[in-house]
Amino acid sequence: MSTLEIKDLHVTVETEDGAKEILKGVTLTIKDGETHAIMGPNGSGKSTLAYSIAGHPKYTVTGGSVTLDGDDVLAMSVDERARAGLFLAMQYPVEVPGVSVANFLRTAKTAIDGEAPKLRTWVKDVNGALERLDLDSTFSQRSVNEGFSGGEKKRHEIAQLELLNPKVAVLDETDSGLDIDALKVVSEGVNRFREQEGKGVLLITHYTRILRYIEPDFVHVFVNGRIAEQGGPELADQLEAEGYDKYVKAAAV
Amino acid sequence: MTDAARASVESALELDKVDSHLHPEGSFDVADHPVPTGREEVWRFTPLRRLRDLHADADLSGTSVGAEADAPDGVRIESIDADSPLRGTSGFVPVDRVSARVWHEAARRYAVTVPRETELDAPVFIDVRGTGIEGASSTHVVITAEPHSKATVVFRFLGSATLADLTEIVVGDGAQLTVVSIDDWEDDAVHLGHRHAKVGRDATFKHVDVSFGGNVVRHDTTAEYSGPGGSVEMLGMYFADGDTDHGGQHIEHRLFVDHTAPNTRSNVVYKGALQGEGAHTVWIGNVLIRKVAEGIETYEENRNLVLTDGCQADSVPNLEIETGEIEGAGHASATGRFDDEQLFYLRSRGIEENEARRLVVHGFFNDLIRKIDVPAIEAKLTETVEAELAKNVLKALPGGDR
Numbered sequence: 261m262s263t264l265e266i267k268d269l270h271v272t273v274e275t276e277d278g279a280k281e282i283l284k285g286v287t288l289t290i291k292d293g294e295t296h297a298i299m300g301p302n303g304s305g306k307s308t309l310a311y312s313i314a315g316h317p318k319y320t321v322t323g324g325s326v327t328l329d330g331d332d333v334l335a336m337s338v339d340e341r342a343r344a345g346l347f348l349a350m351q352y353p354v355e356v357p358g359v360s361v362a363n364f365l366r367t368a369k370t371a372i373d374g375e376a377p378k379l380r381t382w383v384k385d386v387n388g389a390l391e392r393l394d395l396d397s398t399f400s401q402r403s404v405n406e407g408f409s410g411g412e413k414k415r416h417e418i419a420q421l422e423l424l425n426p427k428v429a430v431l432d433e434t435d436s437g438l439d440i441d442a443l444k445v446v447s448e449g450v451n452r453f454r455e456q457e458g459k460g461v462l463l464i465t466h467y468t469r470i471l472r473y474i475e476p477d478f479v480h481v482f483v484n485g486r487i488a489e490q491g492g493p494e495l496a497d498q499l500e501a502e503g504y505d506k507y508v509k510a511a512a513v
Numbered sequence: 514m515t516d517a518a519r520a521s522v523e524s525a526l527e528l529d530k531v532d533s534h535l536h537p538e539g540s541f542d543v544a545d546h547p548v549p550t551g552r553e554e555v556w557r558f559t560p561l562r563r564l565r566d567l568h569a570d571a572d573l574s575g576t577s578v579g580a581e582a583d584a585p586d587g588v589r590i591e592s593i594d595a596d597s598p599l600r601g602t603s604g605f606v607p608v609d610r611v612s613a614r615v616w617h618e619a620a621r622r623y624a625v626t627v628p629r630e631t632e633l634d635a636p637v638f639i640d641v642r643g644t645g646i647e648g649a650s651s652t653h654v655v656i657t658a659e660p661h662s663k664a665t666v667v668f669r670f671l672g673s674a675t676l677a678d679l680t681e682i683v684v685g686d687g688a689q690l691t692v693v694s695i696d697d698w699e700d701d702a703v704h705l706g707h708r709h710a711k712v713g714r715d716a717t718f719k720h721v722d723v724s725f726g727g728n729v730v731r732h733d734t735t736a737e738y739s740g741p742g743g744s745v746e747m748l749g750m751y752f753a754d755g756d757t758d759h760g761g762q763h764i765e766h767r768l769f770v771d772h773t774a775p776n777t778r779s780n781v782v783y784k785g786a787l788q789g790e791g792a793h794t795v796w797i798g799n800v801l802i803r804k805v806a807e808g809i810e811t812y813e814e815n816r817n818l819v820l821t822d823g824c825q826a827d828s829v830p831n832l833e834i835e836t837g838e839i840e841g842a843g844h845a846s847a848t849g850r851f852d853d854e855q856l857f858y859l860r861s862r863g864i865e866e867n868e869a870r871r872l873v874v875h876g877f878f879n880d881l882i883r884k885i886d887v888p889a890i891e892a893k894l895t896e897t898v899e900a901e902l903a904k905n906v907l908k909a910l911p912g913g914d915r
């Protein structure tokens with residue numbers, strides 16, 4: 261079982277002119293095994309939602325709640341959230357110079373599982389995950405995200421998704437900057453994750469392209485810090501045809 | 514070396530006098546070096562009050578520092594007298610009062626000599642151990658790697674001490690010498706060290722300076738070339754902590770590579786981390802490329818990672834170029850705060866904050882550890898780094914909750 265429940269979430273960021281509200285009451289529930297897509301224009305607050313769920317210190321939650329299987333996520337530290345089963349594939353993965361991918365993955369896996377993985381199977385698992393994402397095995401000796409191309413960073417995020425195998429994955433524009441082949445490889449990775457029992461996915465994207473490979477159960481249109489509309493996969497087709505204009509105008513009124 | 518000999522060497526090298534603050538006039542006469550006041554360019558960063566008068570007129574005859582060597586066959590280690598001809602063979606001329614005094618007054622003098630064409634199969638370890646801070650000690654050592662020899666000499670500084678020392682290093686033609694200095698002092702040690710190397714034709718000299726311990730540690734590390742084709746690599750790693758009982762650690766490295774011969778190379782990389790109120794590091798990287806030094810290549814770099822508020826990292830690279838006929842010359846200096854985004858990224862993968870900090874700092878030093886590449890000490894070095902990180906980084910830090 262895994263249910264991520266977001267209720268009336270309000271989030272601010274600190275700016276030069278004081279706190280600015282970015283999320284203005286977001287309510288969304290991802291039930292067992294569901295995939296939800298969030299689509300919205302630039303600056304509408306999609307990444308803010310993702311980071312707030314993960315606990316980035318830049319964002320201040322001023323109201324509402326987030327629970328995972330009933331547990332208060334907002335009361336947890338960043339690493340506790342990950343150990344509770346949340347995973348965020350970042351829009352802009354961070355470079356960590358001098359820390360090898362192998363060391364990073366092993367440390368993360370050990371933290372998540374509470375014990376070190378068995379050496380022999382682990383090396384095989386890592387190589388397998390890298391290979392499935394079309395990353396050659398020399399990757400494990402490179403520093404985390406350092407000098408990776410945009411596409412390699414995204415594929416590396418999905419390799420982590422496979423290896424850490426959380427309950428709920430939040431994918432923030434994992435599709436942006438990918439060519440069509442890489443997009444397929446990444447989508448297959450996400451689908452392998454989804455095929456497992458009870459895994460939730462919150463797929464944040466700007467374009468409908470990825471939804472051809474990862475079919476969502478629900479689509480939410482995100483505008484100006486709120487969900488402006490929701491529906492099934494057909495909503496994505498409508499957005500493809502009409503764009504966000506009518507929602508942006510409505511929000512501006 | 515006599516003045517006449519020095520004059521002939523200088524004329525052979527066709528060295529022009531360079532009017533440069535990088536290159537103060539040296540003198541063996543203590544009277545030529547007044548007690549520094551702290552206003553001098555070369556002393557302005559150093560906390561003179563905490564030097565226990567080493568910079569002034571402290572009695573240097575203390576005996577609380579002992580040296581113990583563990584050396585493979587083939588190397589000669591012996592005490593030398595004040596009139597030993599080995600002294601001065603590196604071309605060292607004192608540039609300040611403390612080194613002039615050590616020259617004349619050193620309580621202990623010894624030489625480490627690797628004979629011609631000898632390749633040592635293990636490093637020479639010299640443990641310098643202090644038993645107390647009372648009574649300043651002084652040491653003068655001359656390391657000679659004779660032509661075409663190959664050796665590694667590792668100094669480990671341990672315990673409590675007030676020490677002024679001078680290390681002369683002569684790398685003969687075609688020799689390959691690595692000298693490692695690991696400052697693992699107790700929190701109360703004060704150490705002023707001078708190291709000067711003369712690097713022969715086609716010789717390779719690598720100096721590795723690891724400074725973790727001590728209260729005030731200042732190393733002047735300088736190199737010159739006695740023939741073309743020589744190569745100098747200076748690598749340094751330091752960690753200054755603010756929370757000692759004796760005031761924040763002050764770690765100062767003053768480097769000077771004097772390109773006195775054509776087609777020589779130098780590569781200087783120092784990295785440091787600072788943490789805690791009052792931690793202070795200073796890195797001065799001077800490179801002088803003389804007119805004769807055509808076709809040389811030099812690069813120097815200093816990077817500092819500031820882990821908390823209240824620390825100060827001073828970093829000053831200086832490059833003076835007297836000839837345009839060079840292969841390449843560059844420098845870089847950067848001081849950065851601990852990167853919260855890196856920390857967030859690691860923690861978002863379940864890694865606890867302390868472990869994440871440790872990883873980031875370890876990563877910061879990692880490429881340098883790889884460059885040091887002295888297999889015999891690598892494990893020990895990694896262990897020392899880990900211990901230092903455990904001691905400092907894993908300490909509960911403010912704002913460490915989320």
Ligand SMILES: Nc1ncnc2c1ncn2[C@@H]1O[C@H](COP(=O)(O)OP(=O)(O)OP(=O)(O)O)[C@@H](O)[C@H]1O
Nearest residue numbers: 273274275282301302303304305306307308309466
């Ligand atoms: N420090 C800040 N000061 C002012 N505004 C900020 C700050 N940080 C974020 N914002 C604003 O918050 C809003 C939401 O940003 P967010 O990154 O969540 O948008 P997004 O929907 O993910 O956009 P994109 O599609 O470009 O990724 C933007 O308008 C952004 O300018």
Ligand SMILES: [Mg+2]
Nearest residue numbers: 306307351433
């Ligand atoms: Mg975004």
